[in-house]
Amino acid sequence: EEIEMLKQEIAQKASTGVKREKLMNVKISQVEKGRFQHFIQVQGTVESDNNVLIASQSSGIVKKIHVSAGNKVTKRQLLAELDGSILESSIAEVENGLKLAETIFERQQRLWDKNIGSEIEFLQAKNNKVGLEKRLATLKEQYKMTKIFAPLSGTVDEILIKEGEMAVAGMGAVRVVQLSNLKIKVDLSEVYISRIKKNDLVHVKIPATEREFDLRVDAVSQVIDPQNRTFQIEMKVPKSEVGIKPNMLSVLTINDYTND
Template sequence: MDKSTLRWMNVVCASCLLVFALGTSGCGEEAQSKDTQTDETEPAVPVEAAKVVSGEIAAYFSGTASLEAEQEAVVVAKEGGLVARLLAEEGDYVRKGQALAKLDDERLLLDLQRAEVGYLKAEREFKRKEEMHSKQIVSTEEYEVARSEYDTQKANFDLAKLAVDFTTVVAPISGVVSERMIKVGNMVQANAPVFRVTDFSPLLAVMHVPERELNKLKTQQGAIISVDALPGASFTGHVERISPTVDRATGTFKVTVEIRDRTNQLKPGMFGRVTVLYETRSEAMLIPKTAILYEGDDSSVFVIHDSIAVRQSVTVGLSDELSTEILTGVDVGDQVITIGQNNLRDSSRVDVIQ
């Protein structure tokens, strides 16, 4: 190969390399230009937002409980016998000492008459011997025998009278007859249950609260009660008692809430939800609960600055059904994303939907 041919081939190769280099450079600049254009034209993510406001928030503890009566008594027959009459029925309001039923007392009245005759006879004899003893006509021994006989006959008369009185079954407390256990003509034994009387005011809701709430709940704190049987209705009450001990097996302590229902709509045995207000804070920084993102023990929100969503860690305080108190991380007036933040990246461009 001569020198002229070799020189020509070198020129051709150099030209090819130059063209390749220029082509590659042009492609890189075009790709970079496309990337830059893509970043600048990234579409804004539509979101909804709300401002951090200052307001009042209340903290509640909610639990479930069945209602029960503060006072309830099972009425028993103090004397056995045949049920002659019913003087009260289920649903009737009765006062303490009011008659509920009457048992047959024919035999007991005869026993009372016999005991009365013996008592009156012993009384006359005792008075006669007492007068004679004062005049020293009879001995002290005769006087003591007469007094002992009088005491015995009086006791027999009192017992017979008490047995007759016991044939009238009376209410031991004021309240509503919640159960009748006998019918006319039934034979009942002494001490057999015959009625149940329940005092509906007050009613109690007994909750078993986790021990971590022990320092939050105090007596006399207000409570709101709602029951499944009366949808839409709510009743007020207060914490009446708090057990000082924690159940080892369940890790809970007993809290008793007292409810006074003047409308008489609540009944023992109803199942409902009890909400106890234990703390209120004013001038708290509040945001909607939906704005907060949780990752383990950490919480954060997206704050909007010039249409850019910036993720910000926050410290939360009290919460209610709609709002959460923010202790640190945002300021009043900041705009936080409430809907659409779950798939956002930090520093994403957003479009707030009004």
Template sequence: MQHFYGLLLFILLVFANGCGRAGGTESAAATRRETAVRGVVVRVARAVERPVKRTVNFVGTLYGREEVTIASQVEGQVERIHADLGDVVTEGAVLLEIDDDAWRARLREAEANLAKVRADEERARQLVQENVISPQEYEARKTAAQMAEAQRDLLQVTLRHARVTSPLSAAVARRFVSVGEYVRAGTPLFTLVVLDPLKLRGDVPERFAPDLAPAQPVEVRVDAYPSEIFAGSLARISPASNPQNRSVTVEATVANSGGKLKPGFFANAAIVTKVDNRAVCIPQEAVMSFAGVQRVFVVTAGKAEAREVETGRRLPDGLLEVLRGVNANEIVAISGLSKLDTGVPVEIDGDVEEPGTASAGDL
């Protein structure tokens, strides 16, 4: 009897377990049917047309607009220095003075000699009129007076050169001499550099040469100020390509009124060759990449459609340019991408997001 009741209890337990499993299977199936009816819940955004800059990028080095090394034009001992590294000087400002005592003495001697030969010339002029001396003798004394005058003028110029002045408004990039040092004609004294604007020089691959033109805008970035963009313009384009690296040398002028940029800085630059005012853009989160293929899901009539896309420039406001695969005003999914495939029903969560507008200057 106990054996009979035990067998009966086992049969009841097996039956109850089977009913439970059947109920669970039906519940899962119902969930799948409900999902199929409702679709995958996603957020969506509209593809919009935005102005996008077309650029040619290059790297280069900043240089002073003008860089001048000033050398001594006279010899003598450096007596005073009025400018040093980093100083900004104006055109005509005195930078350095060389001891001029010896030159002043020579000038006084030359002036005395000039007075003497001029007096000789005047006496000779009277004598030749009286036929006391020959015209040749008079011409010789006249020539001597002219030579003495030239010598006086040369010493006056030399004396002025003992005061070394700046030929332009610039900053002192280097000083080569110290007070008390003896210099000769040709000895370097200072290097001056004009800091505003600066020149940026670099190489552009020759395939972009047809896109370049003078006065095109240039956007410059440097590591010292990574969040700032410095404005410039394309000034010069080499007429020849370098056969060693197949590139064309370009030079841009870069505004530097704030003095942040320094000659010698390494810079990344972008030449704006044109602005495409009708570039199709979508939110960056709409693009899914796998194995080198980029896809988006366009939502049409409540279903997803997978499309391969070719993307372009990333914009600062979170948008991504689409060169191929999506048209303006189409709706793309921006969430739940891993659950989507072509033909999968979707349910839109909220309103269609409308990316804001921006001008090309914001890009």
């Protein structure tokens, strides 16, 4: 009876269809010694050493903005100016007073040279002239501070002031960026500080432009940031790589270990 029951059970399983495992071909290869390389992938940022936020040196109403974002500018080019009408009036007034003071001083000088007149009158005329000259120089310097000039040649990245609004001394007014000296900077964990060296080759990808290229490490910091336990490396972006802008994200693939 048991044999018959087993036959029936086998027949039942055969009729319901038992899944068979599919066999895979396996190839055996001889292990050979070869070169092993390990890579890490990190994110970096494109930066410019010449990224300058220019501040107004004095406070006042913005009279005129002479540039727009995206404009190319040269060093010492006038970017914007504040209302300097009060200073202009003061300068004109002092200049008129100085002309009179110079005339009086020259007259007193001639008299003094001839031993005519009192010394006090001569000294008063001289002091008055010198005082007005200093006053005029101060006013002209203050007037110059109502002008905002580009400290370097580059591209206007952003304008933070508007015509007719108040500009405050010391606050950013115009940002100028020089795109000819771009660098990629990356913070790496301190565990890699002995593995990354100057002139190491790094593969760089800029997702925003879909550009990929290789760069050499130009500088490796030897100081660990105590806050996040990282050190910094940087690479110069060649001028031939157009379309790359400051603050763009970069993805870097770095070979941190090689065993030949």
